Amino acid sequence: MDISFMIEIVPRLLRATWVTLQVSAISLMIGLVFGIVLGVLRVYGNRFIVWCTKGFVIVARGTPAAIQIYAAFFLLPRLGIRLPLFAVGVVALTFNTSGYQVEIVRAALESIDKGQIEAGLAIGLTRWKTMLYITLPQAVKRMMGPMTNEFANLIKASSALMLISLYELTKSGHAIIAATFKYAEVLVLVALFYFVLVQSLCKLSAYLENNVFNFGKTADPRNEFLN
């Protein structure tokens, strides 16, 4: 292990981590818009719309991120849309995350007690108003935990953007390896960076669920038994 070399490449990897975070965060935000709109349609739409959103979810969740990234990379120019590499990455990841977020929104909406909807209808709100003012605000609260998890997944999926040479963390590490052949040093650092990012997001997710949004008792994964 060449420690001084490792220290030397840290700034470069940190800049690459920033790209990883940017591409994941932007995709998450755009995906959130699609996720909420499609998720609401998935629950409240007519049969045709429900069928379409289901199909979208199956394709987005049923194909590997690598294929979606290749598709964005090769197909967008063919459709006449020329984007910089970063934007191509955002498009691919947004497609990927939207599929998962639709399901998060659907699960959150369906988990709201039916009595709430009945109460809304009973006081004379329309179906859409009940959804907008009563179910959706409560569902948003339940979505926060899974959404943080989805952000962690997205950070991991963004590593596949190395396939189209977007210089995020994995690609930068790979480029340094290709130039110096010090793979052990580089890969240890890359894995460490991802580990820290994802672990802090998981901690944040658990904190949000337990302390901010108070979902009953702490869901501590390290709970003991047989002692």
Added chain:
Amino acid sequence: MGLNLEFMLSIIPELLSAMVITLQISILAVLLGIMGGLVVGSFRVIGPKWLKMLIQLLVDYIRGTPQIVHILIIYFALPRIGIILNAYWTGVVALTIIATGYEVEIVRTAIESIDKGQIEAGLAIGLLKRQILIFVLLPQAIRRIIPPLTNELTNIVKASAFLSVIAVNELTKISNKIIYETFYFFEVLILTALIYTVIITLLGMLSNFIEKRMFSTNSEANS
């Protein structure tokens, strides 16, 4: 933008044989992973505290870093410690390690979901901790492991796409090769995405089917 249907038909056999390799690698990895998952998951539940913490750290590490990084690490690290495998088996090893990380958690939750009364009953008739694990908990837990295991298989099928990075001739690699030879990207990508979607949808249906069968025929496991 017309599609070249004749070309699409002509590449189907090549893509299907690549799909077989994808499935082989994924199934091997999940099966090897479940052995690792059962052993490590059992230690995760009844091991001493330091071992539990170590296993949890490893699991967090495997689940917290991207699959592509694992594949690169295995690809570069195995030769360095003197293990020289071809691309196919390197892929199997990498996916097995990824699968094990997730399956440890599957096994742990399955064991922990068994009613505490079972453990107390075991202790009451004088069984040791490990006897309770082997004779009482694991046989009941296995039923609960199988449905999430099919889900894990779909994840691994999707992860196997990253093996194209280390030149394993699986579906993504082959479709990429065809694209660079012919530049019919639209046709190739549509077919590839379709094959993946079909595999994963079928596995999802299998998982639902198994789950229903398992829980309806064994209602006592539900109590």
